[in-house]
Amino acid sequence: MSRSCAALMVSAPASGSGKTSVSAAIARAHARRGLKVRVFKTGPDYLDPMVLARASGHAVYQLDLFMGGLAHCRQLLAEAAEEADLILVEGVMGLFDGKPSSADLAAAFGLPVLAVLDASAMAQTFAALALGLQGFRSDIRLCGVVANRVGSAAHGAMVAEGLPPTLPLVAAIARQQDLTLPERHLGLVQALELPGLDAQLDAWADAWEAGLVGGFEFPRVEFAGRSAEPLPPLLAGRRIALAQDACFSFIYPANLDCLRALGAELRPFSPLAGEALPDCDALWLPGGYPELHAAALRAQPGFFASLAQHLTLGKPLLAECGGMLCLLDELCDAEGRAQPMAGLLPGRAQMQTRLAALGLQTLDWPEGTLRGHSFHYSTLDTPLLPLARASNPNGGRTAEALYAQGSLRASYVHHYFPSNPEALARFFISAGHHAD
Incomplete structure (x- = not known):
């Protein structure tokens, strides 16, 4: 064309x-x-x-x-x-x-x-x-x-x-x-x-x-440009729920296109509006502003309970940056006010007034190498050992950890799905093979 x-x-x-x-x-x-x-x-x-x-x-x-x-x-x-x-x-x-x-x-x-x-x-x-x-x-x-x-x-x-x-x-x-x-x-x-x-x-x-x-x-x-080669339908028949509202809003349109091209059926829902987690095979919690909406999330007790049930069933859950913070034991704002979160990932995060990390990232998942970026104002304290750690192509200090616990995969990295669609697909059809 x-x-x-x-x-x-x-x-x-x-x-x-x-x-x-x-x-x-x-x-x-x-x-x-x-x-x-x-x-x-x-x-x-x-x-x-x-x-x-x-x-x-x-x-x-x-x-x-x-x-x-x-x-x-x-x-x-x-x-x-x-x-x-x-x-x-x-x-x-x-x-x-x-x-x-x-x-x-x-x-x-x-x-x-x-x-x-x-x-x-x-x-x-x-x-x-x-x-x-x-x-x-x-x-x-x-x-x-x-x-x-x-x-x-x-x-x-x-x-x-x-x-x-x-x-x-x-x-x-x-x-x-x-x-x-x-x-x-x-x-x-x-x-x-x-x-x-x-x-x-x-x-x-x-x-x-x-x-x-x-x-x-x-x-x-x-x-x-050449017509793009169609992606293999690795996610055909798979229903992927997607949290999407003012708290979970850092979503690249190309990531949505990528999942659909792989054959997935996307099921968006709004935790802030009290919408229930849709019936799904996998779940994606993207980044956003949990520090601004922590109290509102706590006011929706069914949300955290449904996340726990999802993980108990061994269904894949990808949590990126703000999505990861929602899963911790506690999220503390820059003024020192602590808010209990889902308690599904051990540790606490502390918001601060200065930038904590910034940079392009390459992250080796067990399923393949993904690319993305990091940009956040919080620090994380967790006893979990990283499954992998990212590298910065420009030699910068930011090198984010990838955590795995059962069927949960979590990181500060905002992944760009088209960088390795097949790796994402393999994770979303998995059932926690890399538990700690």
Whole structure:
């Protein structure tokens, strides 16, 4: 398959410049004109994609050259190009930060880069910074810049001074404090917790359109990919329950696609709403915010009891990060308040105000090697010995443990299922062969 489609990577010199708001503004402005917009997020992230999905009206997938690999990313882009009028890829951190970086992704797929610069504390230096981004690597192409948070029309004109015709100022977006989204320790507040989000997205789109300098045309990119080989139906007939609500929300759309492609029937339920664990053969507790909802989970006594019954029957249970914390004896918040949890995994977790772990991860399961990432503010104290320990491809300190107890598999790692679908399938059809 091969198709040309208008496409951009939206990046910046640093985090906090406004990549998400500009990406969402562009997506919303085009979607409300009836155009089909597909947005991707570079690297591991759950919160920005929730906002971008609301802006575009379509699920947002990750593009990560480590977790998914080149061929997987190429396939996702090619499939999107088959139906989209516009493809946007939001970068991560600064354009050249990390391994792999946003620039690496742009180079791999020929994505033109629109750089978002926070202009609030500069004038003519804006052009120098933009030109530095443009000339730093010869294998990527900056096609324009956005001046974000300008103070006035005159300020917008000043920042444009010195920009060459090959690097036009695409938009100068006025500074508006009321357009800022609230944040908490892991990043943006979840989209489902923001009742006024749609109005805010429209306001962002309005600000984008009002700030357009004019004359910019979205470049077109040729996306080509082979039709994906179908996965073996290893999970045909298997029912996998999935906790999914404000507490359990860190779920990659590609993971859901992967399980379905393997033949699984997914059965989502909301523990916070008091919904019972569906009749199932296996269970997945993804990450999220158990520290914010510990009391609410305790108020649903049937939830923890059903988890215990599930494990007593020897049915597989995968618990990732926040899902793992729910299974412990105790979860203590950053203020020192302890909340008893399910008591199915020995130990306690302590929330803290500083980041505890961050990094891409490779983890050798008994069924095969999986890739993913870690990002959490809690520490874990458990007597369990790890079944395995992850490694960081960039040599970072984060090396998360994988715990096994009966049919339970638990880790801080957020696994990217397409990195090894067969390994996931083998676990989900197992019955605790690696008990301690």
